[in-house]
């Protein structure tokens with residue numbers, strides 16, 4: 496499976512959240528934040544939205560519009576409870592797109608898209624949010640979305656854990672991840688590789704310190720994803 500880090504930024508800089516997973520016959524995007532539309536392939540089989548914050552979903556309507564203009568078929572959109580209502584309300588405003596953009600929203604805990612078996616895992620954020628565990632038969636990748644670190648995600652039995660690291664040391668938050676809150680769950684981690692995304696500028700400034708700190712707490716393979724980077728899993 497190929498993992499393409501189309502967008503690893505936050506609401507304040509960079510291309511916002513978008514990770515594309517490409518199998519032999521299946522291509523899906525996890526989140527479509529602002530700025531990713533010009534960089535993402537339009538022929539996706541499905542989109543998995545972690546939560547309805549604009550830095551994770553705002554290029555979904557542009558993608559649907561592009562697919563309508565290109566003559567593509569219906570897009571499957573998976574998301575948390577309320578995703579259907581969210582899209583309906585956006586289309587109230589963009590009334591010219593109603594009936595033209597083709598999509599079906601599914602709010603499911605387990606589902607299959609092509610060769611991918613997927614499980615949605617509820618997470619801990621300021622609004623309803625979920626991580627995705629995606630399995631292709633050989634490997635399993637977990638993508639956290641925005642969350643305070645939780646056992647169900649960090650301890651998930653997977654090969655690669657792609658986790659947010661929004662904030663640097665000494666930040667008090669229950670909605671996002673800091674090096675300390677992530678380190679608290681490190682003993683549970685089963686992933687062989689851990690890749691961090693969604694670093695706010697304050698965290699980006701101390702990237703090296705974050706990686707060194709985690710390495711000292713537990714010697715695993717950590718890295719911070721770069722925009723445009725491709726990982727083969």
Ligand SMILES: [Zn+2]
Nearest residue numbers: 546548620641
């Ligand atoms: Zn968020």
Ligand SMILES: [Zn+2]
Nearest residue numbers: 548550551641
């Ligand atoms: Zn975010």
